[in-house]
Amino acid sequence: MKEKALNSPGFEIDPDLVITLDHGDPLMFEPFWKEVGHNATVTISGWEKMSYYACDTDDICWFLEPDFANEVLRLHRIVNNAATNGCHIIPGVGSTQLIHATLHALASIEARHPVNVVSAAPYYSMYSDINSMKSALYHWAGDAATFKGDDNFIEIVCSPNNPDGMIRHAVLSNNAGKRVHDMAYYWPHYTPMRGPADHDIMLFTLSKATGHAGTRIGWALIKDTDVAREMVNYITLNTNGVSRDSQVRAARILKVISDGYEFPNSNGAGQFFHIGRHLLADRWRRLRQAMEVLGKFSLPRFSTEFCEFFKEQAQTYPGFAWLRSEDESINDCGDFFKRINVLIRSGRLFGAGPNYVRINLMGSDAYFDGFIKRITSFG
Structure with a gap:
């Protein structure tokens, strides 16, 4: 078919x-x-985007397309679903790569290994696949609600939650461990907007925001510079950056959505x-x-x-x-x-x-x- x-x-x-x-x-x-038609179409000439580098090599994230970063910030400002001031934007090959990059970064900074990774059940099924990566830095330790360990943990908080759609908050003590907030579904077509989320680590993905799963682009908003650097190091070793072409397409897609609100009827589709x-x-x-x-x-x-x-x-x-x-x-x-x-x-x-x-x-x-x-x- x-x-x-x-x-x-x-x-x-x-x-x-x-x-x-x-x-x-x-x-x-x-x-x-x-x-939307041609309004969302991107043309990239054969000579464009040939370099590995999307921006100055002195920048923390050398593979981040400036236009993509600008459109990410613009859409968050319009929707007001995330506090972006002072955050580093790290693109990834969907939220999947960003989750692994974040865990690698947080665990690398931690002194004791392996770090326990937990999330409250029912949790996104991919989280439990973490052990298949066979990392010496971290491992899946199951349901956060039944976790009996010490402060050597990373809690993934998915909100709204996949699979049940509920708004989630951290289960374990706020004074211990580290947290990753998976915000893939915090968009107004899925759930009421309750104001900007303001967490140290927030992950988003184009697939659930706009439907473009095949473009394989997500982005992280990171407050801590050391964590951002470690994430970039992981992505550099893992895929030597993120496709510039995909970022260009993603920027255009996000622009169409933002234009639809700032300039009504501009895209022809609503x-x-x-x-x-x-x-x-x-x-x-x-x-x-x-x-x-x-x-x-x-x-x-x-x-x-x-x-x-x-x-x-x-x-x-x-x-x-x-x-x-x-x-x-x-x-x-x-x-x-x-x-x-x-x-x-x-x-x-x-x-x-x-x-x-x-x-x-x-x-x-x-x-x-x-x-x-x-x-x-x-x-």
Whole structure:
């Protein structure tokens, strides 16, 4: 199946096709960017961006494209979701590389090794894969809520949380250890804006902010210069910098979103976060209706809060649905959905039990529509 077809009007999933809702592929935003058209198109001549270096080699981050940095700061200023004053901007190959670069940097500064890495369950499933890196500096130590160690730890705080969409705060004592705040979903289409987050280390990613997962760009806002230098050293050794071409494209994408708010109607497609919130609200409405018909699972409930970006009371619409089985006959949610040819991620991978499952709500229209039809028909 061609990727283009998945968001084509009237396209329907073959009843026998396996619908994959395991990964957080954000194809739901594709129609918006098609509407934007050439306004988001980037042309790079063959002679451009040939050097490894994007800026003066005396700068801490020698591979940071100035235009990308400027557009990151501009969007954060418009949305007001992160305090950026005095922060170093470090680009990475998505948030995945940035997480490893941050852990490497913090652990390198620590005197005792290995450093314990923890996060409160349910936690993002990738965190528990840290041990596969076989680092002598740090290792995964599980659920922060049950951690019994001393101050030799790094706590990853994902807020809003993947997989359940809840706002999170550090679980362990604020006077010990170090913290990394994964802010991938702190954008107004997912959750009400509660003012600028102001942490020492904040990680963001283009994939969840705009839907451009394939561009493989994320960025970190780092207050401590020593931590920023160590992160740059890690990325230099790991990939010898970050693609300048990807940063140029990311800068243009961010510019389109910011222009849509500072210069309304400039991109021809409308205001991205407003449209994104409408799309997610509709999917959550349809999902809740389908689950009521099925009668076997429960979904999280979120309180309505004042959103400082939209200037009104707003609901939370996470990019993932965190389902819990309420049927005693269903011991493994993953197996249940496999029977109707739907692949989703088991709660086991998030530090929860098999009676939980995470479903991607950001996929193509065809996949989401096909999923809803199967659930409704099953019920």
